[in-house]
Amino acid sequence: MKITSYTTWIVPPRWCFLKIETDAGIDGWGEPVVEGRAHTVQTAVDEMMDCLVGRDPARIEDIWQELYRGSFYRGGPILMSAMAGIDQALWDIKGKKFNAPIHELMGGACRDRIRVYQWIGGDRPVAVGEAARQAKNGGATAVKMNGTEEMQCIDTSRKIDELVARVAAIRESCGPYFDIGVDFHGRIHKPMARIVARELEPFNLMFIEEPVLSEHLDEMAAVRAHCNIPIAAGERLFSRFDFKEVFASGAVDIIQPDLSHAGGITECRKIATMARLRCGAGAALSPGADCPGSLPAGRRGKPQCLYPGTELGIHYNQGSDLLDYLVDPEVFIYRDGFVEIPAGPGWA
Numbered sequence: 001m002k003i004t005s006y007t008t009w010i011v012p013p014r015w016c017f018l019k020i021e022t023d024a025g026i027d028g029w030g031e032p033v034v035e036g037r038a039h040t041v042q043t044a045v046d047e048m049m050d051c052l053v054g055r056d057p058a059r060i061e062d063i064w065q066e067l068y069r070g071s072f073y074r075g076g077p078i079l080m081s082a083m084a085g086i087d088q089a090l091w092d093i094k095g096k097k098f099n100a101p102i103h104e105l106m107g108g109a110c111r112d113r114i115r116v117y118q119w120i121g122g123d124r125p126v127a128v129g130e131a132a133r134q135a136k137n138g139g140a141t142a143v144k145m146n147g148t149e150e151m152q153c154i155d156t157s158r159k160i161d162e163l164v165a166r167v168a169a170i171r172e173s174c175g176p177y178f179d180i181g182v183d184f185h186g187r188i189h190k191p192m193a194r195i196v197a198r199e200l201e202p203f204n205l206m207f208i209e210e211p212v213l214s215e216h217l218d219e220m221a222a223v224r225a226h227c228n229i230p231i232a233a234g235e236r237l238f239s240r241f242d243f244k245e246v247f248a249s250g251a252v253d254i255i256q257p258d259l260s261h262a263g264g265i266t267e268c269r270k271i272a273t274m275a276r277l278r279c280g281a282g283a284a285l286s287p288g289a290d291c292p293g294s295l296p297a298g299r300r301g302k303p304q305c306l307y308p309g310t311e312l313g314i315h316y317n318q319g320s321d322l323l324d325y326l327v328d329p330e331v332f333i334y335r336d337g338f339v340e341i342p343a344g345p346g347w348a
């Protein structure tokens with residue numbers, strides 16, 4: 001089999017999709033994208049695909065190594081996201097060729113369904129509480145919310161009180177056994193992060209995410225030392241080499257490589273294997289979901305997997321949400337907070 005052509009599409013509001021075609025009539029799909037930089041990644045895909053037309057799509061590892069090691073500059077969000085989309089498409093082709101789901105080609109499924117958490121919006125406590133209640137009514141058993149707007153290095157306690165009120169509103173509307181993750185997007189600094197963590201401890205959170213930026217692993221470790229809430233990070237890290245630093249730091253409990261940003265299935269599986277070595281010493285895997293649809297991300301599992309996230313209904317996509325594009329939105333319906341592991345060929 002040979003790769004004969006490829007096509008990319010920019011799709012509103014912020015997505016890029018790739019189709020790779022072959023002379024066997026089999027095609028494969030991937031999502032090469034960085035939010036807000038879809039055209040940049042699309043161009044990187046063009047530059048990479050130049051040398052792949054005519055190649056055997058089955059040689060996924062060989063192609064991955066060539067794309068990564070064959071040029072002077074490596075890593076980072078643009079190049080690794082372009083590689084991720086290509087890698088996903090090649091796995092899709094392989095799955096379709098053997099008429100098997102991709103997990104079947106990687107050793108087989110480890111579970112029949114996987115728990116997911118759902119993103120919720122809302123700026124005020126009443127809105128957040130209502131959004132969580134709606135998610136719960138829709139079948140979710142866990143949600144993730146924005147922590148706060150940007151904070152100064154030393155900021156007013158009013159912002160902390162407002163955050164606490166929003167989390168409390170979820171507890172009030174959904175009860176004590178409904179899981180909550182709070183994502184700070186690295187918007188706060190160590191002095192405030194320690195206070196925030198202390199104030200949030202009574203709510204028994206599932207995790208706090210990026211309390212500080214993931215490039216400040218020493219500060220992340222200091223926050224972790226001061227709090228009894230699991231810390232999640234890694235959606236802005238792009239390779240084994242980035243995660244090696246995370247594991248060495250001991251700063252993170254839950255890693256979140258994004259399957260559309262961290263080199264695709266091929267690289268994320270290796271990152272997951274690295275996390276496996278840390279299991280028990282503190283590293284669970286929760287595949288990231290900030291890639292547009294997170295179709296593969298939300299539907300992959302690993303033995304040490306916590307939950308993947310889903311951003312269905314996220315405010316960034318208002319007017320063009322993922323489900324608006326699907327012929328059959330049923331594939332993303334949660335039942336008791338779980339989605340089924342796909343059983344069709346490739347990503348289907």
Ligand SMILES: [Mg+2]
Pocket residue numbers: 183185209210235
């Ligand atoms: Mg995040």
